[in-house]
Amino acid sequence: MADQDKIDRIKRELDKVPTEPGVYLWKDKTGQVIYVGKAKQLRARMRQYVNFQDDRAKIPLLVDQIDTFEYIVVNNEYESLVLEKNLINQYAPFFNADFKDDKSYPFIAVTESDTFPAIKFTREKHKKGTSYFGPYTDSRAARNLIDITRKVVPLCSARCPDWRQMTRAIVKKGYDAYAAQPHKQCFDCHVGIGPGACSGAISPEAYKDNVEKVKRFLRGNHREFVDELTSDMQDAAANLEFERAARLKGRIDLIGKLADKQHAVVSGDMNADVIGFYREETIAGVHVLMVREGRVINGNEFVLNKGKDVPDTDLVHNFMLRYYDATTSIPRQVICATLPEDAASMEEWLTKKLDNKYGARVRIVEPERGEKHDLLEMAQVNARHTLMRYKVRTNYEDKRINEALLQLESALALDAPPLRIECFDISTLHGAYTVASMVVFTDGKPDKSQYRRFKIRADLDEANDFVSMQEVLGRRYAPERMADQRFGRKPDLLILDGGKPQLSAAMEQLGEMGVDIPMAGLAKRDEELFVPWQEAGPVVLPSGSASLYLVKHVRDESHRFAITFHRELRQKGMTASILDEVEGIGPKRKKALIKHFKSFKRLREASLADIVDAHVVPEAVARDVYAVLAQYNELRTNSEDDATGDSDGR
Template sequence: MRYIEEQLKRLPDRPGVYLMKDETGEVIYVGKAKSLRRRVRSYFRKGNHTFKTKIMVKHIADFDYIVTDTEVEAFILEANLIKKYNPKFNIRLKDDKTYPYIKVTVQEDFPRIFKTRLVKNDGNRYFGPFTDVNAIYKTIDVLKDLFSLRTCKKNLEAGKPEKRPCLNYHIGKCVGPCIGAIDRNSYRELVDRVCLFLSGKQDELINEVEKEMYQAAEKKNFEKAARFRDAVRALKNISAQQKVMSSKNINQDIIALVEEEGEACVQVLFIRNGRLIGQEYFLMEGVDEESNTDIMVSFLQQYYEQAPEIPQEIVINTHVSQTELLEDWLQQKKGKKVKILIPLKGEKKRLVEMASKNASQNLKKELIRRKYQKQRNEKALDQLVEYLVLSSKPVHIEGFDISNIQGSDPVASMVVFKDGVPSKADYRRFRIKTVSGPNDFAMMQEVVKRRYSRLLEEEGDLPDLILIDGGKGQLNAALEVLKEMNLDYLDIAGLAKREEEVFLPGQKEPVIIPRKSPALHLLQRVRDEAHRFAVSYHRKLRSRRLTHTMLDEIPGVGPKRRKALLSHFGSLGAIRKATIGQLKEVDGISNKTARVIYDYLREHTRP
């Protein structure tokens, strides 16, 4: 405590962000302050602290801080650090779902349109999120058919036509940018129309297409006119499914927060040009003893930090204490003024009430789902004790898996389930160090020994059940190591994939758990999660090795340039798709080197 007192004396009276840490150095809370000196000191002085704050202060062993020039900068930095550290005492936007968006690659000479769940700050346009994936596919199909946009993934450059088009061009499904049948500007006009429709301006687009339909009919081009007629019908059909929610053609996010049983749900209605184009709900974590004001501020901060689009108006149902700060921050991100308001009557009040009702229903569904899942997990754990004759209830399960291809790039994974739920913060990945060649048994022994040697050294909690992915061979290999470490009293089992048989130490015959029982389903989830985690790590290492090998073979590209390329583009695939102009943007890549890289990657097949 004396160390902290010394630190408190040196705090500046400046805006910034502070990070509270526990004795292990883990960040447990991130906060912002107009004055770091006043705010951080307040935690360690007597006052009316909430129970949650009192508990947090007991865990603080150290703190860091970052000084910023303005409170808005501190606000931005706080959001980034919460996302990075996921501190357990902060209110956090639970974002374990990925939401579908429509992406238009406007950074390309001839843009494409497709569904994605990954939103990047890459200069392309994203529309969404959408709750109905089927509606996204239907919309994309209609827009592609209407405007005959390309569906290929080729890296097309204006002024560099290819010799032959694909089948889509021959059957009238593509305007043929690959062979120069349409120039860049004309193609971009088609894409601008797509963006017009996706941004909610359906009526404008329908009017344009109808005009072209009449013009084609006047010129007696009836085939073209019929195509435009069908397009108008399709557009009107999609437009009719999007309810008109506002009399004003304005872009709004309608946001409602509801709380129940210590849980919080936030519902967002996405209104573009007066039409409801989508909705989604989000769950908030760490909301115990927190006010609705703080929960709403945390949501707005974390959601709009990563949202691809910020509307003109954000209509909410909860008073926030930092409205001006939030509006200044949003204006910086959008480049235009953004208004946050709480309606008292009228149309906007009705929309907020509708969002609130949806939030309440979604929260109730989530609470029922959690209750059911908890009961099912409890039943699964009780059944495991019975089927596997365990010494205790397997509240803490650790699962292991090995991944390699004929011994190349061998890795292993360990996943942890607590109370039947994945505890991803406790997952571990291992690169095999002592085994060469395809010897899964020896690899399993190395990993088990490394895991539990470390756990004993750190006096960590041992698992109630160890699950090995495999049959008798893998199980006995792991058991041999546990005996050497005097840990053979731990319960351990092997789950063979083919027949879903469970093998136990000292038993010749496997245990057959009923196929539909929650116990077997839990073991399968642990095994499959360990497998997924191991395979993803193996692919990452293998891809990295192959990427480095290919880039190293390019004349004029050494370790420094290779690192710069990967840092800029992220992957070999992205480097392959890059134009010469984009390659030249990388530090250290001249016009000549960019041409060499471009030509080499197109001449050589992908490894």
């Protein structure tokens, strides 16, 4: 029976899995994929395993070995079916088949600096004189591709002892001295996956042709090999070389089987990398779909250590530099949601790396519709889940919050980490419908049960956030409120949106009340914190720090909560009075109009003909109703951007 602590952990992680169609991969504690399945609704289907709602006999044994999981979101059930088939055929998990997932993202390398370059599987740092292909999602897939490649185009393997001995001899004595002596063929040459370089069966020049073919094959250009091999097979058959023709036919079949394992997603002959980003705080998830000849041949995910503080153009630029510097598998197109700032230079760099003999150029595109846009959306969805899985796996949010609270304790000279933070914001429209919000963060997270809203009672002819702030603080920290358990305990830190002026108003108000609370005023422009004990200047939290993001999150939440309440009151006030301005409209006719159109919103959106044809009011009154509603709609549109929660009444 599976360990209950492990099951409980997996259940918590499953809470973050989306309710969308896709494919899921269960993994054991070594990281090896032991089962691949598809689902119309990922979260519900995966929960059936750990809740033992699936009555298949293998489920208890499977769950006993499960330690982690991954999933890929797709657009519909058909795509999940095709992708499940591809993953099972390609990776062969144990409970479907066998597969090992290796998060180190291995590469396939060709040692071009050698006289007879060899192909190898590697995780090494990129070395000069070696071409790298990948990265690949798992080591088994990379090794399988090496085997297939050598069967299609014979090439020496770096694991072959005869090749290593030959390479050492050539380095020491030179190729001519090595070739002058007789040598036996290696085992790989006997079975047809080695070209016989060790025995002199192939010249360095002819061997280089094989190397170029291997490089094109690893880049995903398979169709040209089918045409070339088919032509050679037909020539061999015409010359009665049936054994050679059979070998060529086997190579063609291998390429066909490889294509069957890859998911066809586009109608054309697309050769592209589709890069999806999802950003959050100082980290970003990236998912790259490698599309070659209209098929997704690989999908890789990365987590970058830069998030919201870095512009999209810089993030795309930095990732592309790092990613394409690590691989020689360059596509004809790079599809992304945001072009790098230096797109033209990036295209030129990639074109040089592509080094196409026909002069093909690499284009970086930003699609707005069509198949490319659909692929980009799929990559972005999977980038979001890449980041989500990383955060769950590393317990990122809790670590980040703890770090933020400790940083605030130090930066603001608090006696202890601020486990309860309260923040106030004012929202008004030139003194009308003035409201205040109070949001509460407990242990660094929003505590919405403690949120409070206040209608400002002061008679204001214009926006006066200082008076409004003093009123709301006086009401919140009055003795009866402090004793009211519904308002919670006294905060460890009070944050005021508006900087030093709001801080001064709060200090005056709380000083008169005899309430001692550590407080800070947050200036919006430079994200600076003004504190009572430092006259020299504000406290500046480091850019990108956990503490700065927490403070901004608190401020943004209070701002959102205040604006929502303000707009709600303004809408109710304007709705209640607007029809009363129409001569000939009394309570009965107003009620009849609302009843006919089902809601005030539908009445407001109705045309003059709709109101007249309703026959609820006389035509002349209907025209007046329409005119007043048109003025109301115009006023509402113009005032949407006027109401904010800042001290200047924006």
